[in-house]
Amino acid sequence: MIFAQTMESLRRGCGxxxxxxxxxxxxxxxxxxxETVETELLPGVKAxxxxxxxxxxxxxxxxxxxxxxxxxxxxxWGQAGAEMFFDIGSNYGFFSYWxxxxxxALQIHAFEPNPRTFxxxxxxxxxxxxxxxxxxxxxxxxVPGTLQLTPGxxxx
Numbered sequence: 608m609i610f611a612q613t614m615e616s617l618r619r620g621c622g623x624x625x626x627x628x629x630x631x632x633x634x635x636x637x638x639x640x641x642e643t644v645e646t647e648l649l650p651g652v653k654a655x656x657x658x659x660x661x662x663x664x665x666x667x668x669x670x671x672x673x674x675x676x677x678x679x680x681x682x683x684w685g686q687a688g689a690e691m692f693f694d695i696g697s698n699y700g701f702f703s704y705w706x707x708x709x710x711x712a713l714q715i716h717a718f719e720p721n722p723r724t725f726x727x728x729x730x731x732x733x734x735x736x737x738x739x740x741x742x743x744x745x746x747x748x749x750v751p752g753t754l755q756l757t758p759g760x761x762x763x
Contacts, residue, residue: 611644623649624670633668648701649708654731656699661762666701678705685710694718695747698763700728703740714739720746720756724763 614636618625625636640658646667648654656663671678685692685706690713694703697717706715717732717740719725725744732740746754 608641610639611641614640615644615646618667618670619647622670623647624672625668627672636668637664649704651708652704652731652735652737654699654734659761660699662698662701663763671705673701677702678709681706682709685713689713691716696720697728697742699724700731700740700742703728704731704737707737707740714741716741716743718743718745718747720744721758721763723758727763 637658642659643655643657644667645655646653648656648666649670656667658664658667666673669675681692681702682705686709689710692703692706692710692713692715694700694706694715694717697703697719700717700719703715703717706713717728719728719742722744725742729742729744731737732742746756
């Protein structure tokens with residue numbers, strides 16, 4: 608518990624991400640961490656993350672470097688006067704929270720069909736009163752229809 612709290616303080620001090628330390632540090636760190644962690648994912652966005660989930664683990668470690676250069680491109684687009692952002696297949700909402708933190712005037716619609724993952728997304732939005740984020744539990748496609756959702760075992 609003390610290790611996790613210390614690491615959370617270090618992570619916040621490093622800009623809500625850990626520095627690039629390589630795969631050995633990454634793997635060792637997560638062997639020492641509890642399965643779930645209470646974190647300030649980004650400034651103003653508190654969440655309980657399940658670090659067994661590969662997406663949660665990567666976003667917790669990398670912060671704004673996650674899927675680089677996507678966060679920088681999205682933030683530049685949002686700050687250039689965009690009014691709305693659609694996070695399609697939002698998972699637990701990292702890019703929605705990123706855009707919320709980077710673009711204060713932006714209205715954000717997060718679409719996530721997985722019921723378990725949507726519950727996590729919606730819970731974080733409600734817990735933090737992120738009124739500019741509008742979660743939608745549905746999938747989007749270019750044709751009408753129904754498909755079976757098969758979630759991954761290690762990655763939501």
